Amino acid sequence: MTLRLRDISNEAILLAGGARAILLQVAMPAVGRGVADHSDFTADPVRRLRNTLTYLYVLVYGTPQEVERITGYVDRAHAPVHSDEGSPAYDAFDPHQQLWVAATLYDSALTVYGAVFGEPGADDAESLYRQYAVIGTALQMPAELWPADRAAFARYWRQSHARLRVDESARRICRDLLYPGTGPLWLRAAMPAMRFLTAGFLDADLRSSFGLPWDPRRERRFERTLRLLRLVYPRLPGWARHWPARHYLTTFRSASPRR
Template sequence: MAQHKGIGDIAPEAVMLAGAGRAILLQLANPAVGYGVARHSSFATDPLKRLHGTLSYIYALTNGTPQQRASVTAQVHKAHRPVTSQRAPDHPAYDAQDPTLQLWVAATLYDSAMLVHREVFGPLPPEDAEALYRDYGILGMALGMPATLWPATTADFADYWNRQVQQLSVDDTIRKVAGELLAARAAPWWIKMLMPVARFLTAGLLPASVRDMFGLAWSPARERALAVFFRAARILVNVLPKRIRHAPMHFYLKRIPG
């Protein structure tokens, strides 16, 4: 019997990074997350810090040692502790330790990963899809989300996802945070070289309604270019060796103690 694909098999694939910007902008489009990031992070001076933190978190939890998992989990909890504020006239209430926000963050990571996976590797058999979905719950539970909050099945998740996307909203403050992330003005030169592709993928993979909220341009020509990108990705994942396809994961894990 073939072994089911688990999160530890899928997360290391570098092509999954195509959905990273999508996941972060979807997180920001929940105002309670967006304002927490805007007021308690260093986006202006280090706009890619959240991306680096997210990738370290995913790689450690899915393929790291027990020590690495403990290290990143402790760092995330420490960083989240001060991210809290009551509702005010100029911002919504937010609390990074709110389980419903932890659920949303994990949901964006799962949904973005599955979107890219379907485009590159094709759909999973139903049993594999359910098993992999259950695996992804760990990304929320390590943040502090109760296991019972993760929707029980992929069908339950789809219902949850559709409801949440309809409630998303973006204002000038959140739009500015997203702009700083996508501009990456303070990033190293090699990251700046990759940012046009990152901006293109982020805009193309977002739900159209959310893309419009952020004011990101799109067109039929760009849609065709996105299809070409994924056709090329499908070829590359079959010819490139694992050491290249998994290089980003190894880069991040080397930076985590343990």
């Protein structure tokens, strides 16, 4: 059976790549400026996490009516995220910026999935890649902008990576994201592990640019952590592995207006 997007998107372990995706996004200058001017990481990190996860889970597992509803929320939230003043200009509806956001989510999810479950076979990998276009098209990115196949995506990724710049604004977002001063105790307690995994999944240049500490000892610890995850996580019961998706979908549906 071909591996589908809905077969992997409810795996809680993919959340380990979430902060990596955000840091990749803000390292793209236009996206980073938009996030810096409109981000609420510091004010309400839990709400930001809840909204992002709800959006992704509804896109994959929701009904057409639910997808329409959640994308309407996101479109309204993105409406004020634009500026023609200063450099770089940014606009949350710019299709190339939407492409980069979707690309970081795809690459981060597959990076974590491959590290824990092993790389999917060629046919599965290509099928998953094509299905991930929905993350961008739901943001109004034209479908034809998504690179045609994984080889085209790899070229796009290399070219885009060469344009990344980590400035002080991006580093401030990193600090707000990985060293939150507010939020519930459980969130702050989880941050040392999230910082460690995020640094491990980033490449060395970006890790250094964001000021995330790393050394041979941490590298060895990271490799041991991945070996442990490969051994333990796939053997956890489904109810534990899929709890976040079930929780956020249930919460979203319970808040849906009655018809």
